[in-house]
Amino acid sequence: MAETPSRGLDAQGHIVREGSLERVPHAFRPVVAAARDRLPGAFGARLHSAYLYGSIPRGTARVGRSDLDLLVALSGEPTDADRAAARDLDEALDRDFPQIDGAGTLLVSRAQTLSDLETHDLGWFVACLCTPLLGDDLAEFLPRYRPDTLLARETNGDLALLLPRWCERIDMADDTEEARRPLVRFMSRHLVRTAFTLVMPRWNGWTSDLHEMAEAFAGYYPERAEQVRTAAVLGYEPTGDPAVLRTYVDDLGPWLVREYARVHGVKTPRP
Known part of the structure; x- marks a missing residue:
């Protein structure tokens, strides 16, 4: 029988990744599905992976009050065109799904996420606070984290x-x-x-x-x-x-x- 995480930690004292697609409340599942379907069209071959974070994958989102938070890792550094595509995606999701109070897409690069400088900031954020939605999970290349x-x-x-x-x-x-x-x-x-x-x-x-x-x-x-x-x-x-x-x-x-x-x-x- 698996041990219940204590204060968000596993038995070895590492921070357990919060959130999962299974925890997404029923009302928000169409929004998540639409985001997953639209992301490849928005970023094309530059899309490496995409993630959910915030209250929706944690299962605590409130209809009409919570926003949709996305993190998109690109194969290269984000460009002006990428930022415009993200704005268009956010606006369309917000318009099409009244159950969310806005959408926000954070753009990063694969290299930045896996850099030594970002290991305990952006890397930790992806590995522990983000739920994989599309692509290869960058958490596989990151360490386990302790609350130190x-x-x-x-x-x-x-x-x-x-x-x-x-x-x-x-x-x-x-x-x-x-x-x-x-x-x-x-x-x-x-x-x-x-x-x-x-x-x-x-x-x-x-x-x-x-x-x-x-x-x-x-x-x-x-x-x-x-x-x-x-x-x-x-x-x-x-x-x-x-x-x-x-x-x-x-x-x-x-x-x-x-x-x-x-x-x-x-x-x-x-x-």
Whole structure:
């Protein structure tokens, strides 16, 4: 009898790949089938492999609320034509299937995914958080991963670089609830994940559930627990409150940058 994974780990302490095609909720299976059918036409011979990630392959998607997340690995570096094809695919899927709240296709290259620089970032993402949909699975060429400080540093150790860009996005957004709501959702999720990976090696496990992430973090940083718990709620049900965004870039974000650098160091610079 197979052992039940503990905190997202197998018996050897490696992170278990989350999600599968079998977990896709019935309402979203036509969307997934359409994506699989349309991908070869969109990218042709440049398509190496394609993957699902997010709530749909985890089985937690909500009709009319969840989006379709795709990762496409190409045989070469993505071009402008590839990006245009991805936009067209996303728009068509969003138009044709009301059960999703948008579609997003992330383009990468096979070489980038398997590079030494990306082993504990993009490589880990593909191997552990992505569900194979088409083509040869790149996870076969990647190592098994543990929830250690190297993984923590290389996945979320670059928040200091992101915060100035977040400030620009906040300043450029229209002064409306509708315009700010996606920013609150995106930044809430990113900060909760960063807070979780800060404590991930000590917690010794993996989860993609924002509330579980927040509770794991709370066990080690009770003085910041309510901030991160609130961010987890807003990651699922965002408001457009401008004060939330300012708190993220003026308080919680900078604190995470300092503490992350102290505990795990800073992510290896990218070109």
